[in-house]
Amino acid sequence: MDWSFIGAHVPDYLEGAWVTLRFGLYGVLCSLAVGVLCCLVRYFRIPVLRQVAAGYVELARNTPLLVQLFFLYAGLPRVGIRLSAEACAVIGLTFLGGGYMAEAFRSGLDAVDRSQAEAGACIGLTPAQNIRYVIFPQALATAVPAVFANVIFLIKETSVFSVLAMMDLMNVADTLRTGGGRTVEVLFMLAAAYLLILLPVSVAATLVERRLRYAGFGDSRPV
């Protein structure tokens, strides 16, 4: 292992990690929003939108991100829509992640007893208040493991961004490998970089899950 090579290229990896982390984070946050939106549409059984959401979820989960990105980056310009690589990256990751998050939230909602919604209704809450204070917090508690798994999955999926010529971790490593040929060092650093990003997420997931399990529910003040 050539440690001086590794030391010399740490800054490259830091830059790549920053791209991976930043766009991964944007994608994750937008995915959460899309996921919540989709499952609300389904929960309130809003006509038409409900079928659209169901179709979207299947499409998002059953096509590879690579294909989704090609469509955005190479397909859309054909109809006159030209997006930057960064925009394509965030939109693509959101498209994919939104489908997975929607499913995670839906499984959470399904796990909340119907009688909870009735109890909320019986103290005069509006449907929106009922969702916000009674149903969703409980659904989230069930959905947390799946949501974290999706976060990790989505951050790993950012490695596909290199096809958009973005200098994310994967592209940094690819460039170094084809330039200098030190494959072992390059891949070692790549694995280490992903690990450093994802390990804290995994640990956070474990802590949150444990807290939800042992404390029953957290002690935040929901009112």
Place this chain on the structure above:
Amino acid sequence: MSEPILRVQDIRKSFDGSGVLRGVSLEIREGEVVVIVGPSGCGKSTLLRCINGLETIDSGEIRLHNEVISGRKKDLHLVRQKIGMVFQSYDLFPHMKVMDNLLLGPVRALGRPREEVEKEALQMLDRVGLREKADVYPRTLSGGQKQRVALVRAMLMNPELLLLDEITAALDPEMVSEVLNVVIDLARGGMTMAIVTHEMRFAEAVADRILFLEDGVILEESDPETFFHSPKTERAARFLQSFTYASRRDGAEKQSKNNPQG
């Protein structure tokens, strides 16, 4: 006598084509306690659920203070702010401490100031003997304690009418009275209530009027004295009979009245 608070007129309700409520009418006046009894599956829960709009009715009309409340969709929550309901299964919100369970409705639905409601909630908890439980999660409570909290949660909305659907049916026998005593206390305080119960002694103690429901129709309506000691219909007599046991020693002729257990 005062105008009725609630007026149910000839309501019908069927599930999958089978009539569960087949023309039910009743009135409840202010401060009145009406107990609805009848065999399991006769439509008691459905009747209560129709009153506060958890089920829609097929025909008929329900009025609260002369205002039609059946068939509404948009502002159903406003109706439910005036009609409290407690179920057999307590349905406390497991992710909130007892106090937050109590505050949610008054603070969010009614928009009342938190501090003011908190004071009231503590007084009410005190009244049902649970003041020290304000800060715990529901899962740490016994069934009887949960149900008392559920009653306080409903009462803190200052409802004009309280619907209780077999609120002791899921409790261990030794916890039944601690909950029913709270209800009797509420009745003494003038709370207007419609109560479904299988606790016949409690029904006799708390009711101003008994409605006997069978197969989706009200077969008998009497004061508790009449209903329990000289029921008018043969069906009601048979229903009451099912709560008594033949004594092992005296043979079948002499029967002792007993509370159902279980």
